[in-house]
Amino acid sequence: MNWFRNFMMGRYGSDKLNIALLISSIILTLIAKLPKLGIIAYISYIPLILCIFRMFSRDINRRIQENNKFLKYYNPIERWIKGKFNMIKGLKTYKYFKCPNCKQTVRVPRGKGRVNIICPKCSTKFTQNT
Numbered sequence: 720m721n722w723f724r725n726f727m728m729g730r731y732g733s734d735k736l737n738i739a740l741l742i743s744s745i746i747l748t749l750i751a752k753l754p755k756l757g758i759i760a761y762i763s764y765i766p767l768i769l770c771i772f773r774m775f776s777r778d779i780n781r782r783i784q785e786n787n788k789f790l791k792y793y794n795p796i797e798r799w800i801k802g803k804f805n806m807i808k809g810l811k812t813y814k815y816f817k818c819p820n821c822k823q824t825v826r827v828p829r830g831k832g833r834v835n836i837i838c839p840k841c842s843t844k845f846t847q848n849t
């Protein structure tokens with residue numbers, strides 16, 4: 720592995736953009752297995768080649784800038800997905816309501832009967848069954 724460490728010295732390596740490129744290449748390869756979509760197999764090489772190029776690139780500053788641009792769009796999506804995932808995980812112990820005024824999602828413990836809820840964002844009061 721020593722030769723590999725020497726080879727990677729001063730090269731960029733991996734980041735979230737590279738992982739996303741790799742995953743999109745894998746997804747395109749899988750789509751290409753569907754009938755009449757074989758041409759996509761060639762397209763699937765594009766993100767893969769980009770991923771390999773970025774990994775071994777010595778222009779580290781430019782790669783960091785590319786990754787930051789990608790994260791600007793990716794981070795809000797990841798936050799949204801994580802929020803939905805946490806919501807599904809908490810469905811057994813919590814009930815979720817939308818504030819009638821500002822549409823903010825409010826989390827309340829289940830099984831507490833009828834409760835008065837005060838929206839943490841706009842302080843609107845509303846009553847719900849938990």
Ligand SMILES: [Zn+2]
Binds near residue numbers: 838842
């Ligand atoms: Zn509100």
